[in-house]
Amino acid sequence: MQINETPRNLVVDMLDRVMRQHAYSNLTLNQVLSHHPLTQKDQRLLTQLFNGVLQHRLTLEYWLTPFIRGKQLVPWVNELLLSALYQMHYLDRIPDRAVFSETIEIAKRRGHAGIRRFVTGVLHAVQRQGVRPLSVIADPVKKLSITASVPQWLVQQLVAEHGFSRIERMLATINDPPVQSVRVVHPATRVRVVEALRRAGLAVTPSPITPVGLRVTGGFVPATAAFKQGLITVQDESAQLAVDALMVRPADQVLDACAAPGGKTTQIAGKLTTGRVTALDLHAHKIKLIKQNATRCGVAARVNARQLDARRAAATFTPGCFDRILVDAPCSGIGLLRRKPEIRYMKTAADSKQLHAIQGAILDAVAPTLRVGGRLVYSTCTILQQENEKTVTAFLARHPEYTLERVQTTKGIKTDRETDSLTIYPDDFMTDGFFIAALRRIK
Template identity: 55%
Template sequence: MKRKFASDHSVRGLSVEILTRVQQENAYSNLLLNQVLQAEHLSVRDQALLTQIVYGSLQHRLTLEYWLAPFIKQKQTLPWVYELLLAAIFQLQYLDRVPARAILDESIKIAKRNGHDGIRKFVTGVLHAILRQDLPDPTKIKDPLQRLSVCYSLPEWLLQQLLNENGQDKTVAILQTINQPPHQAVRVNQSQLTTAAAKEQLEADGFTCDFSPLSPVSLIIKHGFASQSKLFKSGALVFQDESAAQVVDGMQVQPTDHVLDACAAPGGKTLQIADQLTSGVVTALDIHQHKVKLIEENAARCGFSAKVAAICLDARQAAAKFPPASFDKILVDAPCSGIGLVRRKPEIRYRKTATGIRNLQQLQLGLLASMVPLVKTGGRLTYSTCTILQSENDQVIAAFLQQHPEFKLLSKKTILPDEFDSDGFFMASLEKMQD
């Protein structure tokens, strides 16, 4: 990662750098965070603090901005200075065990190291004023939609859609979970060892983990970073949320199946399918060559190269590439808004629009339709997304079934974030009854 603050290797300095790049470059926080954790030699405690500051500052962004606004008024600030102030307020308000003096001292040092004396004075003045005065109380906002929006840091349009689809009580339950730190979940490749054996080995190596209440092949890592484990390096573990692991389970993959993963990158579900094959093969498509390479690298790490054929291809052109009825099972893990991942990728909520989601629905329907000639009679077509919006889930399936009466719905499942403390996910399995 090209460093903006090349000489600043402090935890808080790194957090400000990541937060600035997320905002300025539309980068993903989880990817930047992983890059920094691999490049910097931080203690386990500092790794945890860095993760907490980055995710927390993004998750609570609208609340933090509401608190900061009266202290900077309309003053223009450099992007990294703005992120520095938001991160400092997050620490002051949400990290009870960190002394306020330490937060102020370190924030002022970052301003001094990376800016001029005027920036240092500005940051010092704002932070001292915040400590002296009461922050504005968002629970006193009169408009109910705006109040929920600021309190839970969710844009009003998205909040209104959740209210329309789920009602007040369920929406509030969802809101109360989406700003919690995401679990570090891994899936165990069952062809290498059982979930119980993986748990035992991880704990012997100093990790703390629990069985997933949602997926029998998943573990929740409570202490330690799984990427640094022997099991991950040997290919026995794959980073995959427990809700996502449910998708392949619902496909009922058989050992000899020919399977198509139409939108495969980075390959988590491809690897899960391969884990269940013996003589079968999973063909993994992605439109970007660098992502195809990533699938191949992940398959090689897990020892699945012989069972995975990764191809650079737009899934909508697959019918021109493969003969009709080529596949026993097809998975369309469709491009979506990703709203179910707001804990893991909290910046997503600020980047999406209602118009963009309506456009996604047409893409999703088009992808499903392009798979129709490729699935065998009696075969399964599975649709999944990592969103919790019905416009991308139930409505897409309903529209597809209306357009393609040769398919019947076998099962449908929505996992909301508050139900298992996991990512939000949707999956539907369809059977092709006739050509």
């Protein structure tokens, strides 16, 4: 195999693409796996190495810093060294000699003699001296930040909202492999779907939190016949609960205000018979994606996908024309730390504040379009209160015609909670972090 087609070399490019071009890690991984003829063994190594360096990046940088002595590294050299450190400290079955051999060969092929000598020197120094222990970090928040590889501002924010012990427990799980989950599009086909996935070599277990969800391991779901036939769609279990909480009825007129890529739209449409779901998104290419997903899942006749900024809803739709509204709002995505580890490095506290304003504007715009007695569900895939409870509280203060109701789910998730809204943390069920609030228009 040529050096540019090896998993370790491909990962260097992938990491650079995510960290400097802000590509999505899941899309980057799928693209590389689709376009490079790797064995299953090499696919596993590439996936583990790529995700692992993203997940443990701050820890790896903490370890690497003393060995580069303030030297400004070329980006690909930095990614190459972080990848080598990850293999040396997290992949016990790979001997150091194998890591050294290919890392130095990549440095030689991609760079010049000076880079090769530098990389070789760093690797041998790490091997001789070992890395500095995390235990020497005195500040508990900084130590947790480096240990879990979550930026310090985010650790501070989460600790302020939930307490140190709670967040320490949560972040201890954040770098575990994400659970791959799917939603059965037509509940009546559940038995057939499970059998088909098992025949395809995947292990299947029921979701503990949603009746239409399955957890699957051992394969690539989009490549299965069940996915191609529209019997299942990839969707996190927590995300499936937003539509569960919406309590859609067969004849309802439903607005999905922030719909792309259409997972919740198709879930809503599957509950309708004479009703219809209007799905909005800002961008034409995302409207196309919603339509494609609706067609694949066999619900296109009940989906009306429109290119529209949800903040223009009040000026576009007749007052009181919808029975149900879902606002799965744009958010920081902090609940996705396990599934999309790069998010933690891309977001700031300022982003969360700006998103809070956008979320409020969307809620204000859709509010008049819900009929009296109708139900509005607000959801996000973040666990920051600025974008969750505070957004809902501010909306209710502006809209006395709405009241907060207790979120109910089919499987009775967290029924002993103190809040009417439902927050699922990443360590509750090893799913994505998610927030759901249910509101009713009373006048």
